[in-house]
Amino acid sequence: MFTFKSFLKEQTITEDLLLEAAASASAANDDKGKLHELLLAKYLHPETRLPDHHRSESENEDHAGTPQQVHDRLQKKVGAEAYNEIDSHAQQTAKALKEHFDQAGHTGNGKHIGQVFWTSNADKENKPGDHEKTVGVKDVNSNADLIVRVHDKNGAAHGHVGISAKYGSNKPNYRNPGLESMEKTAGIQKGSLKSLTDQHQKNMDDLGYTGSADQRNIQYKIDKMGIDKARQEHAKLTGLLSGGKKLSKKETTMHQHLSSFIDAHDSMKPEEQLAFQQKSAARAAQAEASSIEAKRAVARHFSSGLAQKNDGELRDIIRQHVSAPTIIPHVVAHSQVKDNGTADSHIEPSHSIADEHLSKFSNLRVVHGGGVSTTIKGTDSKGKERNVAIFTAKSSSGPHKGLVGTFSLG
Numbered sequence: 001m002f003t004f005k006s007f008l009k010e011q012t013i014t015e016d017l018l019l020e021a022a023a024s025a026s027a028a029n030d031d032k033g034k035l036h037e038l039l040l041a042k043y044l045h046p047e048t049r050l051p052d053h054h055r056s057e058s059e060n061e062d063h064a065g066t067p068q069q070v071h072d073r074l075q076k077k078v079g080a081e082a083y084n085e086i087d088s089h090a091q092q093t094a095k096a097l098k099e100h101f102d103q104a105g106h107t108g109n110g111k112h113i114g115q116v117f118w119t120s121n122a123d124k125e126n127k128p129g130d131h132e133k134t135v136g137v138k139d140v141n142s143n144a145d146l147i148v149r150v151h152d153k154n155g156a157a158h159g160h161v162g163i164s165a166k167y168g169s170n171k172p173n174y175r176n177p178g179l180e181s182m183e184k185t186a187g188i189q190k191g192s193l194k195s196l197t198d199q200h201q202k203n204m205d206d207l208g209y210t211g212s213a214d215q216r217n218i219q220y221k222i223d224k225m226g227i228d229k230a231r232q233e234h235a236k237l238t239g240l241l242s243g244g245k246k247l248s249k250k251e252t253t254m255h256q257h258l259s260s261f262i263d264a265h266d267s268m269k270p271e272e273q274l275a276f277q278q279k280s281a282a283r284a285a286q287a288e289a290s291s292i293e294a295k296r297a298v299a300r301h302f303s304s305g306l307a308q309k310n311d312g313e314l315r316d317i318i319r320q321h322v323s324a325p326t327i328i329p330h331v332v333a334h335s336q337v338k339d340n341g342t343a344d345s346h347i348e349p350s351h352s353i354a355d356e357h358l359s360k361f362s363n364l365r366v367v368h369g370g371g372v373s374t375t376i377k378g379t380d381s382k383g384k385e386r387n388v389a390i391f392t393a394k395s396s397s398g399p400h401k402g403l404v405g406t407f408s409l410g
Helices: 004-008 010-044 067-078 080-104 130-135 179-186 192-206 213-242 249-266 270-306 311-322 350-358
Strands: 112-118 146-151 157-168 173-175 330-337 343-349 362-367 373-379 385-395 403-409
Touching: 010 067, 010 080, 010 112, 010 146, 010 157, 010 330, 067 080, 080 157, 080 330, 080 343, 112 130, 130 146, 130 157, 173 311, 179 192, 179 270, 179 403, 192 270, 213 249, 213 270, 249 270, 270 362, 270 373, 270 385, 270 403, 311 350, 311 362, 311 373, 311 385, 311 403, 330 350, 343 350
Parallel strands: 157 330
Antiparallel strands: 112 146, 146 157, 173 403, 330 343, 362 373, 373 385, 385 403
């Protein structure tokens, strides 16, 4: 059992900071992926416009709102160079998708794409999501980011195809299971993973972080800024207010906490101000270390349950996370970015991905190396041990955001 004081060891904090930096890079990639999702929909739409939608909800405020609101927010956030690159990749993958639709018989002979829907809120057992609202039936296994409505030659609705949009240089994540779903998958006691993250939340309380998760995350970001960057950010937001611009909820909270941070610093004697900044930076580092330890603890416990599964059970788990049966046909569209800035467009029917991948391996088993990931390994046709699939514990952005799992193929 870990202790909070153990976080303060220099070697541990150094290692954890590297992992937290990787998490920050992942958050930036999430922004690019969401933007690619919207632009892919734009170039699939017969009118070359952003998709229809029901309502976007997201723990990440930058990803919540109408397609136009999210697009405009992320376009500004990623910058012109990255935006133009993502836009080019989306156009290319949209073209590949249209060709796949023709080859697979989804379109052709008068059938054509009539509408494109952004389906960011998936169906739940007790709540209709965008998928049910679009198709008319509940489809809890669907993880489609976009749903295309196919029309016949007369313009009447003929059917639907779901699209899971993936973006980035690495192999894509197929599912982001919550803690309860991970407990079911591993066959471990309900609530046992949450109890591990509860310890992390207690650590955050002990460090003096208060309020909602968003408020705590903003306090953490300010701790990392230092006084000079805090003054710059405060001046920028104050300037927007003075110019008559209405701040977003997140910007308003940031402005308020920046004011408190700067006032607290400036009210101290000069000899106390350096200690104040050092204490703030140390608090942020301790929060990061606690977050990483929570992810490691979740991975350890999840691995212990998953390791009890035999080869057949592990294969079924992989199928459920990659190729779970859905009511409408689904495809995975991955714009795989290369080092030179170009991308390869990979289009695959969801139902066949898992079995094609699993056919390459025998003797599946579980390995946990002590980090935040749980790996299912297998033996390939040459007798070499290889990664078959990987579960990873992650938080969306910073140590105060909710912890979930991600699942990818090896």
